[in-house]
Structure formats: structure tokens, C-alpha cells
Amino acid sequence: MQSSQVKGTGRVSGLGPALVSALAFGGSGVAAKPLIEAGLDPLHVVWLRVAGAALVLLPVAWRHRALVMRRPALLAGFGLLAVAGVQACYFAAIARIPVGVALLVEYLGPALLLGWVRFVQRRSVSRAAAVGVVLAVAGLACVVEVWAGLGFDAVGLLLALGAACCQVGYFVLSDHGSDGDEPVDPVGVVAYGLLIGAGLLTAVASPWTMDWQVLAGRAELAGAAVPAGLLLAWIVLVATVAAYLTGVLSVRRLSPQVAGVVACLEAVVATVLAWVLLGEHLSTPQIVGGAVVLLGAFIAQTSTPKAAPAAPVAGGGAAPVGVEGELSSGSRPA
Numbered sequence: 258m259q260s261s262q263v264k265g266t267g268r269v270s271g272l273g274p275a276l277v278s279a280l281a282f283g284g285s286g287v288a289a290k291p292l293i294e295a296g297l298d299p300l301h302v303v304w305l306r307v308a309g310a311a312l313v314l315l316p317v318a319w320r321h322r323a324l325v326m327r328r329p330a331l332l333a334g335f336g337l338l339a340v341a342g343v344q345a346c347y348f349a350a351i352a353r354i355p356v357g358v359a360l361l362v363e364y365l366g367p368a369l370l371l372g373w374v375r376f377v378q379r380r381s382v383s384r385a386a387a388v389g390v391v392l393a394v395a396g397l398a399c400v401v402e403v404w405a406g407l408g409f410d411a412v413g414l415l416l417a418l419g420a421a422c423c424q425v426g427y428f429v430l431s432d433h434g435s436d437g438d439e440p441v442d443p444v445g446v447v448a449y450g451l452l453i454g455a456g457l458l459t460a461v462a463s464p465w466t467m468d469w470q471v472l473a474g475r476a477e478l479a480g481a482a483v484p485a486g487l488l489l490a491w492i493v494l495v496a497t498v499a500a501y502l503t504g505v506l507s508v509r510r511l512s513p514q515v516a517g518v519v520a521c522l523e524a525v526v527a528t529v530l531a532w533v534l535l536g537e538h539l540s541t542p543q544i545v546g547g548a549v550v551l552l553g554a555f556i557a558q559t560s561t562p563k564a565a566p567a568a569p570v571a572g573g574g575a576a577p578v579g580v581e582g583e584l585s586s587g588s589r590p591a
Contacts (some may be wrong), residue, residue, distance in 0.1 A: 283526025336453025399546025
């Protein structure tokens with residue numbers, strides 16, 4: 258009984274940060290779109306987002322500088338996949354295919370994550386988790402109205418799929434840092450991931466070509482002229498720093514695949530905020546789809562935990578992760 262109570266407490270404490278992360282990530286588009294319409298290139302907005310967040314967390318990176326020697330591969334992977342990879346692939350994809358289609362393909366990440374657990378790590382996956390993912394993906398198809406733009410560009414589709422794969426890397430690496438006798442502080446992982454991601458995006462975005470004067474002016478949001486610097490501050494502090502920190506924390510307290518399903522709410526949040534602040538009204542299928550996404554996330558979140566196998570995770574000697582609940586090494590604060 259006591260063990261069940263501990264597991265339940267861990268799952269509830271992990272759900273809160275997962276929802277906060279989805280809300281924070283979901284608000285990035287609403288703040289970024291006015292900046293893009295004011296004259297900034299989308300890739301420059303991404304660079305400002307990541308570089309600004311890296312600057313904010315620079316003192317944190319210095320405090321956790323021992324991580325560079327302890328877990329260099331983890332930090333490099335997080336920066337490459339969870340930060341630079343997701344952002345660069347997604348923005349390159351939307352230049353070729355409709356935004357809604359790219360978003361749906363990217364959020365196939367939770368389904369790909371279950372495939373990783375089932376076929377690479379060779380662990381069983383609960384039927385409830387699989388049903389939750391199917392419902393979430395089906396709901397997202399309605400939210401983004403995928404039928405409105407099916408003129409796929411092969412390269413654009415591959416880029417969106419690349420973003421989905423990088424999203425899987427985000428959840429797997431966020432959890433991987435919790436293994437061993439001395440778990441890695443997730444705050445340090447995020448700080449160095451953003452630093453590495455900012456360096457990689459600098460080479461791609463060429464920020465020296467950016468029109469910096471846009472940031473000194475105003476951008477239109479909900480019919481009002483809002484300082485561009487204020488929108489950028491929101492993107493950096495809330496949609497990036499807070500979003501990544503709470504996201505990694507949620508993966509530590511939940512399992513990667515459950516946190517991934519809850520993260521699908523980001524698309525719903527983004528659509529609702531666009532409705533309220535940008536005047537992009539929801540259609541009936543989108544409202545129904547949002548409800549289905551919520552149902553899928555709930556089913557996956559409340560599914561019964563399965564015991565983790567005794568064998569180590571494929572590809573390393575790390576302690577295995579329970580497919581549906583707590584880490585097999587036990588409940589621990591992240």
C-alpha cells in the first residue's frame with residue numbers, strides 16, 4: 258500500500274510540471290508570430306530564443322561546470338537534439354509544408370518514443386499507454402486540420418519527421434540523466450544544452466544578418482502595439498527557460514513516454530492562445546480534437562505502472578526506466 262502511495266504521489270507531482278511545460282512551450286508561437294510579422298526571420302527568432310535562454314542560465318552552467326567532464330555525451334546530445342535539432346528541423350519544415358502538417362508530424366514523437374521502448378529497449382508497453390498515444394495523435398490531426406493541407410513536399414516531410422525524432426531524443430535524454438548512483442542535476446543539463454544549442458544555431462541562423470532595429474520597436478498583438486522586447490522576454494524566460502526546466506523535471510518524475518503524451522497539449526494550448534490573442538478562431542473539428550488530445554493524455558497518465566525488467570537499457574548499463582511510472586531506481590527529487 259505504501260509503495261502504491263509513493264508511486265501515485267510521484268506521478269501527481271510529475272503531472273504538474275508537465276502541464277506547466279506544455280503551457281509554456283505552447284505560448285511561444287503567439288509571442289513569436291508578431292515578431293516575425295514585424296520583420297524578423299523565423300530562424301532569427303529561434304536563435305534569439307535559445308541564445309537568450311542560454312545567457313540567462315550561464316551562471317547555472319558555471320555552477321555545474323563539473324558536468325562537462327562527467328557527462329559530456331549527455332550534454333552534447335541534449336544540445337544537438339533537444340534544443341537545436343527540434344527547432345532547426347521544425348522551422349526548416351514549415352518553409353516547405355503547411356505549419357499544421359509539420360506540427361502533427363513533429364508530435365508523432367510520443368508514438369516514436371513508444372516504438373523506441375518496445376523495439377529498441379525490448380520492453381513491454383501497456384495497452385493504455387498505446388491507446389493514449391493513438392488518441393492524442395488522432396486529436397492533433399483534428400486540431401491542426403491536417404486535411405486542409407496535404408500537398409506534401411518530400412523534403413519538408415522528412416524535416417518534420419526529423420523534428421519528431423529529435424523530440425524523442427529530448428524525452429529520452431531528459432530521463433537518461435537520472436540514472437546511476439549520482440543523478441545529473443536537470444538544471445545543469447538544460448543550461449549546457451541551451452549553450453550548445455545556441456552555438457549550433459549561430460552557425461545556421463547567421464544572426465549578424467538580423468534586423469536588430471525590430472527589437473527596439475513594437476509589434477501588434479491582439480490589436481495592441483506591444484514592445485518587441487517584452488515579447489522576446491516572454492519567449493526567452495517563459496517559453497524557453499521555464500518550459501525546458503519544467504519539461505525535464507516532469508520526465509524525471511513521470512516516464513519519458515507519459516511526459517511525451519502530456520506534452521502533446523502544447524499544440525492545444527498554442528491553438529487556443531492563437532484564438533484568443535491572434536484572432537485565429539477554432540473550428541468545431543479543432544475543438545473536438547483538443548478534447549480527444551486531453552483524453553489521450555489522461556488515459557496514458559492514469560494507466561497502471563508496470564514493473565521494469567531487470568536487464569539494463571539497450572546501449573548502456575544505466576538503470577532501466579519503468580515503462581509507465583516511476584524510475585526503477587526509485588522515487589527521487591529532480
